[in-house]
Amino acid sequence: MTDTPKTPRFATQAIHAGASPDPATGARAQPIYFTNGFVFDSTEQAADIFNMRRTGFSYSRGSNPTVAALERRVAALEGAKAAVAVSSGQSALLLVMLTLMKSGDAYVASPRLFGGSLGLMRRLDGRYDLKPLFAKGLTPADFEAAITPETRAIICESIVNPCATVMDVEGIAEVARRHGLPLVVDNTLASPALIRPIEHGADIVVHSTSKFLGGSGQTIGGVICDAGRFDWAKTDHYNLITGEWPDYDGLVITERFPDNPFAVACRLFGLRDLGPGLSPMNAFLTLTGIETLPLRMARHCANARTVAAYLKDHPAVAWVSYPGLPGQPGEALAQRYVPQGPGSIFTFALKGGEPAALKFITSLELISHLVNIGEIKSLAIHPATTTHRQLPKDEKEAACVGPDTVRLSIGLENVEDLVADIEQALAQVG
Structure with a gap:
């Protein structure tokens, strides 16, 4: 015993x-x-x-x-x-x-x-x-x-x-x-x-x-x-x-x-x-x-990794900033400090620039257009015009929040439903 x-x-x-x-x-x-x-x-x-x-x-x-x-x-x-x-x-x-x-x-x-x-x-x-x-x-x-x-x-x-x-x-x-x-x-x-x-x-x-x-x-x-x-x-x-x-x-x-x-x-x-x-x-x-933090964080990380991997391979996406994916910048530090995964908040950029990023956000149906992060519900925001709007242009780009960038906070929904919502929103971006 x-x-x-x-x-x-x-x-x-x-x-x-x-x-x-x-x-x-x-x-x-x-x-x-x-x-x-x-x-x-x-x-x-x-x-x-x-x-x-x-x-x-x-x-x-x-x-x-x-x-x-x-x-x-x-x-x-x-x-x-x-x-x-x-x-x-x-x-x-x-x-x-x-x-x-x-x-x-x-x-x-x-x-x-x-x-x-x-x-x-x-x-x-x-x-x-x-x-x-x-x-x-x-x-x-x-x-x-x-x-x-x-x-x-x-x-x-x-x-x-x-x-x-x-x-x-x-x-x-x-x-x-x-x-x-x-x-x-x-x-x-x-x-x-x-x-x-x-x-x-x-x-x-x-x-x-x-x-x-x-x-x-x-x-x-x-x-x-x-x-x-x-x-x-x-x-x-x-x-x-x-x-x-x-x-x-x-x-x-x-x-x-x-x-x-x-x-x-x-x-x-x-x-x-x-x-x-x-x-x-x-x-x-x-x-x-x-009381449910450990359970939630495991699901947050698993869902975020799946969504980030989907976006990384999508032809409309220019890049994804999520070091939990193989070959991403910062992968070694992520493996050292957060073997479960580097959380559920990350950014990605669309090849169509700011018009595509804004269109993507407004086309989402399940994922909410909301400024908070870390919720059980999945959320999306355009940081360049909201949370990081006061930064100069060069600092926005250095922080991975340029005009083409979307921030996602991935929640606890079934990941298949999240991917489906992202897929239909990207289809409307063209």
């Missing part, structure tokens, strides 16, 4: 981590705590919670029992010490950047990122002097070459939205360690079912939970995961994490919370001060979605 492992395996954690039967009622599903405030036992308890001398719930903007269950579950799945749930993936990235950096600081960023991330970075640069230093390419050497004395972090995605390129997270993490920088990885397109960036050296992981974690296209949310191993006290660059907080009686987060100081700083500054908290209903729906 095999001994039960001390740490449950991934699928078990997806169902059970972070939640337990409700002690008050015995309810097995995680209760939804629809309350903005919580009654204190005493004035001393209230003061202690507000001054971070004691853990507990005070106001749902900062923490809520349903949201806390989601934080514990995602932290467990990512192998993190703690997590902070917020109102969207965009706010997760924003809170990470504002917690790490102040005006005048810089960070190295991947040249290929979600269009919303790129837009945020340029806005923060122009208005608040947080300077993105974009690597010239996607290799660890490219990231290292972009580092300057003002650099405070490295930011990349595990799988690039939308071209499905798999990043060398371990190689980039080695660069970050050599230079004493935290590595921030957006793991939205992979989910922890495919890649756990902390195992490859990442220090901070962010998600848009609106995608694969939730899965059904019902909610907006984000989460920040703290690996809990970066030595923040090595420098004086991260003053929100290592400096005194006068309004908390001189609290030094690294001293009082040594296991997860970055997560605590995000909660204090991000949620108490800035305020993008996650609603308990959205947390509940995301928790429910995560």
